[in-house]
Every structure is written in structure tokens, then in C-alpha cells.
Amino acid sequence: MVMVKKSASGGAPSLDILAAKLRIVEAELSLEEKTVALDNGRSFVAEPNLNVKVLVVKNLVEPGLDEGVKFFDRFKLKKDEDGDWTFAKYSKLGNLIMVRYGEEWFENPKAEFEEADFEGFEFVAQIEPKTDSKGKLLNGTTINWKSLRPAGGAEEKEVEIRE
Numbered sequence: 001m002v003m004v005k006k007s008a009s010g011g012a013p014s015l016d017i018l019a020a021k022l023r024i025v026e027a028e029l030s031l032e033e034k035t036v037a038l039d040n041g042r043s044f045v046a047e048p049n050l051n052v053k054v055l056v057v058k059n060l061v062e063p064g065l066d067e068g069v070k071f072f073d074r075f076k077l078k079k080d081e082d083g084d085w086t087f088a089k090y091s092k093l094g095n096l097i098m099v100r101y102g103e104e105w106f107e108n109p110k111a112e113f114e115e116a117d118f119e120g121f122e123f124v125a126q127i128e129p130k131t132d133s134k135g136k137l138l139n140g141t142t143i144n145w146k147s148l149r150p151a152g153g154a155e156e157k158e159v160e161i162r163e
Contacts, residue, residue, distance in 0.1 A: 015069060016128050019125075020059050020060055022057060022123055023054070026052065027051070029115040034046050049077060050118070051073075052074070053070055075145075076093060078091050092145030095145050099150055100123075130142045
């Protein structure tokens with residue numbers, strides 16, 4: 001008899017929404033690398049990041065579908081040429097900062113990052129199932145960082161279909 005590893009049922013939702021209004025309900029900033037132990041006995045080193053719990057407020061493409069679902073995502077800090085962890089302007093976290101604080105945040109040496117500023121913050125983005133570096137589907141959902149936009153824009157308005 002051959003033993004075959006069974007996949008765990010349930011787990012993190014894998015959502016695929018072209019455009020959704022999202023709200024960060026929890027935000028935790030971690031500035032140090034840390035080892036994370038998984039339930040299966042494995043572990044990995046998590047890079048410094050803003051870990052967020054996100055609520056799908058509104059599906060802008062298929063209203064009602066997956067609304068109210070929550071998922072976790074991370075916005076990672078990046079290493080600069082000196083090896084220091086930074087808030088990189090052209091990254092997933094950088095895009096979130098620009099949508100929240102404005103692009104001028106990166107030009108202001110006195111600008112501060114406050115994780116509490118992100119709790120309750122709403123924005124529009126595409127969300128998609130997580131994949132590994134080879135494109136294999138994983139459990140979970142991730143925000144397409146290039147699609148981040150402020151909430152309240154034209155993409156949130158009802159679309160009128162003309163015949």
C-alpha cells in the first residue's frame with residue numbers, strides 16, 4: 001500500500017475578484033525577521049512586513065459575491081543597497097503607502113508610518129489566489145499590488161449597460 005499525503009481541507013480562502021473595495025481591519029507592523037512555525041512542523045523566516053487582515057467590503061464586478069469574506073496578506077519591506085530594511089516606493093507596501101498617505105510621503109524625511117493609520121482604511125484593488133514562484137496555486141488570497149487605488153473613484157460607481 002502506498003501512503004499519499006492528503007491536502008488539508010478548508011484553510012485560507014482563495015478569492016479571485018477583478019475589482020473589489022477592501023478594508024484593512026487589522027494591521028501589525030513587524031520590523032524584524034522572525035521564524036514562523038507552521039502547524040505541519042515546518043517553519044520559515046518571515047521578512048519584515050505589514051501583516052494585514054482584509055475584509056472584502058464590495059465586489060465591484062459581481063456584487064454580492066465573496067462580500068464579507070476576510071483574508072490575510074503581507075506588504076513586505078525591501079532591503080536597500082546597504083542591506084537595511086526600508087519602505088520601498090516601488091513595491092507592494094510602497095503602493096499601499098502612496099494610496100494611504102500620498103506620494104509625497106516618500107519625499108518627506110519627517111513622515112512617519114503608523115500601523116494604526118491603516119486599520120479601517122479602504123481602497124480598491126484586484127485580489128487573486130496566491131501562487132508560488134512557479135505559478136502553482138496555494139491556499140490563500142493576495143492583493144495585486146499594481147492595482148491598488150483609492151476608494152471612492154469611478155470604478156466603484158454602478159455601470160450602466162447600454163443596449
